[in-house]
Amino acid sequence: MSTILEMTDVSKRYRTAGGFGRGRKGFLAVDGVSLHVERGEALGLVGESGSGKSTLARMANGLVVPTSGTVRTDGQDIARLGRRGLRRLRRNVAMVFQDPLASLNPLQTVRQTLENVFHAHGETTSTAELVALLESVGLGADYLKRYPHEASGGQLQRVAVARALALKPDLIIADEPTSALDVSVRAQILNLLADLQRDQGISFLHVSHDLAVIRLYSDRVAVMQRGRIVETGSSEEIFRSPQHPCTRALVEATPEAELPA
Numbered sequence: 001m002s003t004i005l006e007m008t009d010v011s012k013r014y015r016t017a018g019g020f021g022r023g024r025k026g027f028l029a030v031d032g033v034s035l036h037v038e039r040g041e042a043l044g045l046v047g048e049s050g051s052g053k054s055t056l057a058r059m060a061n062g063l064v065v066p067t068s069g070t071v072r073t074d075g076q077d078i079a080r081l082g083r084r085g086l087r088r089l090r091r092n093v094a095m096v097f098q099d100p101l102a103s104l105n106p107l108q109t110v111r112q113t114l115e116n117v118f119h120a121h122g123e124t125t126s127t128a129e130l131v132a133l134l135e136s137v138g139l140g141a142d143y144l145k146r147y148p149h150e151a152s153g154g155q156l157q158r159v160a161v162a163r164a165l166a167l168k169p170d171l172i173i174a175d176e177p178t179s180a181l182d183v184s185v186r187a188q189i190l191n192l193l194a195d196l197q198r199d200q201g202i203s204f205l206h207v208s209h210d211l212a213v214i215r216l217y218s219d220r221v222a223v224m225q226r227g228r229i230v231e232t233g234s235s236e237e238i239f240r241s242p243q244h245p246c247t248r249a250l251v252e253a254t255p256e257a258e259l260p261a
């Protein structure tokens with residue numbers, strides 16, 4: 001296996017003034033974190049609200065610039081990438097966000113949304129390719145002409161996943177991809193992501209505050225608390241013998257029915 005994402009001693013200090021815990025030096029949202037994701041692996045990042053998960057995930061694809069530390073994708077330091085390198089990064093590392101309605105342009109049809117991804121990278125596409133893309137996320141060709149308000153939350157999240165898949169990324173960063181969805185469709189989206197990992201060999205960094213979701217879906221789990229990773233292990237280990245009090249609290253907060261037998 002080769003390493004697709006490697007973050008070494010990465011920190012992020014937000015320079016905002018005022019507010020609890022925010023002194024003149026700003027607020028340290030991520031504090032010296034190191035993690036790696038191997039090719040074909042799904043790493044789950046779990047932790048309470050405000051622990052720095054989204055900040056860390058956004059540093060992994062250059063949306064947030066670290067205050068210190070190094071982020072490498074496929075062995076390349078993203079701080080040293082030129083314009084072409086950054087383009088390649090955007091192709092290789094795609095994101096799926098929490099709220100599909102907010103992440104899709106309400107004035108564009110699904111066809112336009114998908115075509116834009118290709119055009120942004122100087123590529124053309126065909127209807128057959130777009131239909132195949134939709135089919136890979138379980139949607140029919142008729143969705144091409146729909147606007148976001150003409151689809152359900154689960155269907156829109158499938159469109160967002162199709163958009164992420166368009167350029168055949170090596171890594172998808174999914175930041176709470178199911179928390180805005182009805183419970184009934186959450187499992188469908190998680191199964192879709194698991195299928196993509198298995199069938200297409202895509203790596204995932206999957207962020208969630210919900211350990212039950214992470215467990216269903218990740219090979220390894222990293223637990224964050226107050227900007228630091230306090231425990232890592234296989235999903236199995238984390239559930240069977242959580243070591244850190246924060247991990248134990250997360251396991252205890254997981255409903256019995258969702259724990260492994």
Ligand SMILES: Nc1ncnc2c1ncn2[C@@H]1O[C@H](COP(=O)(O)OP(=O)(O)OP(=O)(O)O)[C@@H](O)[C@H]1O
Binds near residue numbers: 047
């Ligand atoms: N742009 C920003 N400017 C200032 N502070 C920020 C910014 N973004 C996040 N923060 C703060 O950094 C901390 C970590 O936020 P982050 O969103 O990374 O955590 P999280 O674990 O993803 O939380 P949640 O699960 O609630 O989304 C929080 O205290 C948050 O208020």
